[in-house]
Amino acid sequence: MDVRKFSIPEIIFGRGSLQYVGLCARRLGAEKVLVVSDRGLEEAGWVDRVVEILDQEKLHWIYFGDIVSNPRDFQIEKGVNFYHKHKADVIIGLGGGSPMDAAKGIALVASNGGRIQDYEGANRIHQPLPPMILIPSTAGSGSDISQFAIVTDVERRVKMSIISRTLVPNISIIDPTLLQTKGRKLIVAAAIDALCHAVESYVSRIASPFTELQSLQAIRLIIRNLKRAVESRDMRSLEQLSAASTAAGMAFSNAGLGAEHAIAHSLGGMFDTLHGLVHPVLLPPIMRFNLPACTTKMAQVGEILLGKRRRGNEATALAGIEKLEEFCASMGVQTRLRELVNDSSRLPEMCRMAVNDACLVTNPRQASWEDLLQICEEAW
Amino acid sequence: MDVRKFSIPEIIFGRGSLQYVGLCARRLGAEKVLVVSDRGLEEAGWVDRVVEILDQEKLHWIYFGDIVSNPRDFQIEKGVNFYHKHKADVIIGLGGGSPMDAAKGIALVASNGGRIQDYEGANRIHQPLPPMILIPSTAGSGSDISQFAIVTDVERRVKMSIISRTLVPNISIIDPTLLQTKGRKLIVAAAIDALCHAVESYVSRIASPFTELQSLQAIRLIIRNLKRAVESRDMRSLEQLSAASTAAGMAFSNAGLGAEHAIAHSLGGMFDTLHGLVHPVLLPPIMRFNLPACTTKMAQVGEILLGKRRRGNEATALAGIEKLEEFCASMGVQTRLRELVNDSSRLPEMCRMAVNDACLVTNPRQASWEDLLQICEEAW
Numbered sequence: 001m002d003v004r005k006f007s008i009p010e011i012i013f014g015r016g017s018l019q020y021v022g023l024c025a026r027r028l029g030a031e032k033v034l035v036v037s038d039r040g041l042e043e044a045g046w047v048d049r050v051v052e053i054l055d056q057e058k059l060h061w062i063y064f065g066d067i068v069s070n071p072r073d074f075q076i077e078k079g080v081n082f083y084h085k086h087k088a089d090v091i092i093g094l095g096g097g098s099p100m101d102a103a104k105g106i107a108l109v110a111s112n113g114g115r116i117q118d119y120e121g122a123n124r125i126h127q128p129l130p131p132m133i134l135i136p137s138t139a140g141s142g143s144d145i146s147q148f149a150i151v152t153d154v155e156r157r158v159k160m161s162i163i164s165r166t167l168v169p170n171i172s173i174i175d176p177t178l179l180q181t182k183g184r185k186l187i188v189a190a191a192i193d194a195l196c197h198a199v200e201s202y203v204s205r206i207a208s209p210f211t212e213l214q215s216l217q218a219i220r221l222i223i224r225n226l227k228r229a230v231e232s233r234d235m236r237s238l239e240q241l242s243a244a245s246t247a248a249g250m251a252f253s254n255a256g257l258g259a260e261h262a263i264a265h266s267l268g269g270m271f272d273t274l275h276g277l278v279h280p281v282l283l284p285p286i287m288r289f290n291l292p293a294c295t296t297k298m299a300q301v302g303e304i305l306l307g308k309r310r311r312g313n314e315a316t317a318l319a320g321i322e323k324l325e326e327f328c329a330s331m332g333v334q335t336r337l338r339e340l341v342n343d344s345s346r347l348p349e350m351c352r353m354a355v356n357d358a359c360l361v362t363n364p365r366q367a368s369w370e371d372l373l374q375i376c377e378e379a380w
Numbered sequence: 381m382d383v384r385k386f387s388i389p390e391i392i393f394g395r396g397s398l399q400y401v402g403l404c405a406r407r408l409g410a411e412k413v414l415v416v417s418d419r420g421l422e423e424a425g426w427v428d429r430v431v432e433i434l435d436q437e438k439l440h441w442i443y444f445g446d447i448v449s450n451p452r453d454f455q456i457e458k459g460v461n462f463y464h465k466h467k468a469d470v471i472i473g474l475g476g477g478s479p480m481d482a483a484k485g486i487a488l489v490a491s492n493g494g495r496i497q498d499y500e501g502a503n504r505i506h507q508p509l510p511p512m513i514l515i516p517s518t519a520g521s522g523s524d525i526s527q528f529a530i531v532t533d534v535e536r537r538v539k540m541s542i543i544s545r546t547l548v549p550n551i552s553i554i555d556p557t558l559l560q561t562k563g564r565k566l567i568v569a570a571a572i573d574a575l576c577h578a579v580e581s582y583v584s585r586i587a588s589p590f591t592e593l594q595s596l597q598a599i600r601l602i603i604r605n606l607k608r609a610v611e612s613r614d615m616r617s618l619e620q621l622s623a624a625s626t627a628a629g630m631a632f633s634n635a636g637l638g639a640e641h642a643i644a645h646s647l648g649g650m651f652d653t654l655h656g657l658v659h660p661v662l663l664p665p666i667m668r669f670n671l672p673a674c675t676t677k678m679a680q681v682g683e684i685l686l687g688k689r690r691r692g693n694e695a696t697a698l699a700g701i702e703k704l705e706e707f708c709a710s711m712g713v714q715t716r717l718r719e720l721v722n723d724s725s726r727l728p729e730m731c732r733m734a735v736n737d738a739c740l741v742t743n744p745r746q747a748s749w750e751d752l753l754q755i756c757e758e759a760w
Binding site: 001002003004005006007008010011012013014015016017020165208209210213214217239240243246247 | 386
């Protein structure tokens with residue numbers, strides 16, 4: 001095995017762990033905290049809860065809530081100005097992937113200058129970032145664990161992947177009670193995003209024993225717990241989904257992703273498609289495409305999905321992919337690309353963008369834009 | 381589940397990863413590095429290799445090699461004076477548990493003042509430590525991953541457990557090629573230390589899904605690879621032992637240990653027993669003692685040790701413990717306490733010390749000093 005890196009934040013996990021956010025901010029040297037979140041979290045009362053804890057800890061704070069899903073470059077710029085104007089020194093990102101990625105983008109540009117576009121791709125950040133605490137409100141994006149931030153360049157209509165070890169926050173506070181205020185659809189979409197992180201990282205070209213262990217654990221926990229979590233909302237199942245998302249985050253942050261996320265980012269950039277809805281549509285055809293390059297590993301994934309092996313690796317892998325399709329359909333999500341995108345004529349252009357996404361580098365099988373287009377046609 | 385913390389260093393793992401030590405030191409802001417190691421590593425040429433890389437990176441360095449196994453309080457003091465005198469700013473610990481724990485002790489006292497004794501126990505460190513890089517030369521101690529440092533108080537003849545998140549180094553560089561210069565006996569002793577970390581952390585009172593996954597992985601890898609690693613010395617098996625030790629380190633650092641390590645530390649303090657030799661002797665009787673408090677988990681450990689289940693949890697657990705005894709015996713290590721300690725009359729005094737060790741707090745079953753004495757008598 002070649003040299004592999006494994007880097008994750010300090011994790012504080014469990015019901016009620018949100019209460020430690022004030023102590024954590026203080027430990028990171030905070031005097032004035034920038035809290036980044038969005039409308040949904042405000043309405044659910046979680047933003048109030050966070051600033052109340054900061055008040056109790058006698059910390060100053062300012063709030064920036066102007067974030068939409070697929071966060072935009074101009075929102076980052078606005079956040080950076082706000083951060084500087086108020087002389088903040090620690091950043092808390094609270095929410096799903098969008099507010100957390102926005103918090104990372106603000107931290108990045110506030111400390112490294114320039115525009116967010118300057119950092120697109122891997123390892124282009126050279127100055128340290130201000131201390132960050134991320135608090136996920138969904139069990140899926142893994143942004144609270146990962147060295148990824150995804151921000152939309154509005155002019156180019158591209159979701160840029162920005163990847164750097166310095167984007168790993170100092171502390172991730174994962175409190176599964178935050179999931180209780182989420183709707184069924186969002187829980188399912190986030191969990192299938194995490195499942196996709198797990199599968200793509202498992203077969204990645206730079207997977208390591210450390211990431212593989214986490215990938216398989218994430219797949220196991222999601223398959224076992226998702227149905228029960230959305231049906232009964234019991235805390236034990238929600239907690240397991242949070243653990244799964246965390247494990248998948250550890251895996252993909254260090255092993256990278258693949259063709260599925262490359263396409264998903266381009267779809268999001270071009271059509272503003274909600275990230276979480278793309279995976280049930282794209283993951284099965286991508287797995288079929290990748291199968292020849294990683295048959296043994298796909299069979300191991302298949303075995304977890306099926307709960308048993310078929311005769312031979314290829315048969316087990318293929319049956320696993322079918323089972324995944326059934327699983328997604330049974331969760332009531334869209335399973336065809338035509339349900340998400342109304343204009344197939346722009347798919348070639350989208351696929352030409354996707355081959356430049358940093359996520360494609362670690363895909364186990366080389367893929368041209370024509371390959372990606374064929375996958376999209378299969379998914380149509 | 382209650383709130384659980386999980387904190388590990390940035391890990392750079394794999395054959396040849398040592399080459400990155402200079403870049404890592406530079407990234408941590410080094411101008412003058414204190415390298416801490418010992419005679420064995422000097423003789424094997426690894427100290428020369430490290431300082432050669434630092435030279436290439438044009439970093440100044442000073443070398444402190446006055447460390448013995450079970451590192452002493454006065455050695456820490458000497459190292460601290462040396463660190464201050466030369467105005468070092470980053471510390472590299474290279475070796476087995478002893479040089480790495482000594483490096484941690486020096487970093488601690490250099491930044492927090494006082495004597496190493498002031499920090500005995502859990503969470504007593506309040507000031508940040510200088511940046512640390514640890515490079516393990518054995519696959520066992522896990523000091524390069526953990527928040528533990530074990531230092532001997534010579535006057536009291538006590539091995540003090542010092543436990544704090546701030547003792548997690550910034551970076552752990554794990555290069556399995558360093559194992560190639562180690563003798564059979566040391567490889568076995570280190571691996572069984574790691575096995576013990578894995579078992580104790582798995583049944584710990586504060587185990588979490590994150591640590592449990594790593595504990596089981598470590599047990600699996602050691603059982604599968606140790607024989608082959610010592611017989612053939614092939615890099616693949618040595619690499620797997622390194623991965624096992626790393627996994628076990630992630631687990632025990634965050635879940636704690638138990639009665640076995642409490643006794644092992646007291647034996648080391650009183651008789652200067654080599655830490656690695658104690659575990660084959662003590663682990664089986666401790667597992668039998670703990671069995672009623674964690675039967676299901678001990679059965680899962682048993683299943684890995686046996687490669688199959690027996691009828692019922694208790695039978696599986698007990699058969700697993702017997703298998704562990706056979707495994708240790710087949711590795712040619714001492715299996716009776718009388719082979720390590722020549723004076724049984726001091727065991728009661730030793731056990732009275734052991735009940736005060738911080739490791740006992742997370743043992744799954746409450747244990748008095750008389751319980752520990754009975755375990756020692758069973759092991760005699």
